[in-house]
Amino acid sequence: MTARRRHGPFIATTEHRRFVEFADAVRQNSYIGLCFGAAGVGKTLSARRYANWDRANPAPLMSYRASKAAERRIDAAMAQSRTVFYTPSVGASPAVLRRDINALLTAASTSIGIHLGQDPDATGEDQAHIELVIVDEADRLSHAALECARDLFDRADFGLILIGMPGIEKRMARYPQFYSRVGFAHHFHPLQGKDLSFVTTHHCRKVCSSAVRDSPNARALTAISRITGGNFRLLHRLLVQIERVLKINKLTAITVDVIDAARSMLVIGAN
Numbered sequence: 001m002t003a004r005r006r007h008g009p010f011i012a013t014t015e016h017r018r019f020v021e022f023a024d025a026v027r028q029n030s031y032i033g034l035c036f037g038a039a040g041v042g043k044t045l046s047a048r049r050y051a052n053w054d055r056a057n058p059a060p061l062m063s064y065r066a067s068k069a070a071e072r073r074i075d076a077a078m079a080q081s082r083t084v085f086y087t088p089s090v091g092a093s094p095a096v097l098r099r100d101i102n103a104l105l106t107a108a109s110t111s112i113g114i115h116l117g118q119d120p121d122a123t124g125e126d127q128a129h130i131e132l133v134i135v136d137e138a139d140r141l142s143h144a145a146l147e148c149a150r151d152l153f154d155r156a157d158f159g160l161i162l163i164g165m166p167g168i169e170k171r172m173a174r175y176p177q178f179y180s181r182v183g184f185a186h187h188f189h190p191l192q193g194k195d196l197s198f199v200t201t202h203h204c205r206k207v208c209s210s211a212v213r214d215s216p217n218a219r220a221l222t223a224i225s226r227i228t229g230g231n232f233r234l235l236h237r238l239l240v241q242i243e244r245v246l247k248i249n250k251l252t253a254i255t256v257d258v259i260d261a262a263r264s265m266l267v268i269g270a271n
């Protein structure tokens, strides 16, 4: 589960739309795709959104008996997305990776089968309904775990996306077996231009709703953009500090001074 308190509602940015195009292409061609971008730009959230993972995640069906209505909702969401989202744990062994992904694939595919009216006993371990597997935090995978992912990919018909930090594409290039199967590489960029000002204004309204009367002006937006570099996570942190500064000083406008004071409270990335 993602911690919902850490972020507000999802915003369909240009970068998210680019990710959707990339994921569709990987899925349609059953390729391996690499998605890389700096920490905090929104890769995980975009991928979870694409997979509709807050609704379609079949984990409740595997671990405890969800209510019939909840089961049906998961089945329907899964049938629509046909995408599995997986985050390996730190230092996951190839055996654990194989077990986890296989279990997810089987649960997800069975869930889709049920939605389509198929007999779950007849389909058995069938994983054919899954069209795309997204592995987040792929930097965590050892060479052996990557080989395992490639093996799963070779045996099945789904596309596979690995998400990681910049540099992952260079690391993969050192594994020719894996790299030869990579069809697309996608750079996930920070927020820019209209997206950045929209998200900033939107966040300001949400995060600082009680204190702020006016939207930040152009100078303030430029300062926020300079400090955060369009990084979603940093933007969120900065706005939380801005809210504190406004409250402590009983102010109602996000000025450059307020932003500078907020920046000085941030620990990382704001220089």
Ligand SMILES: Nc1ncnc2c1ncn2[C@@H]1O[C@H](COP(=O)(O)OP(=O)(O)O)[C@@H](O)[C@H]1O
Binding pocket: 006, 007, 008, 009, 010, 011, 012, 013, 016, 037, 038, 039, 040, 041, 042, 043, 044, 045, 046, 232, 233, 236
């Ligand atoms: N499309 C989005 N809409 C709203 N908030 C977002 C979006 N993308 C990212 N965020 C915010 O940025 C934070 C970091 O995003 P995340 O996807 O975890 O980044 P990454 O995986 O690239 O490190 C999220 O917790 C959330 O607060």
Ligand SMILES: [Mg+2]
Binding pocket: 043, 044, 045, 136, 137
């Ligand atoms: Mg992430």
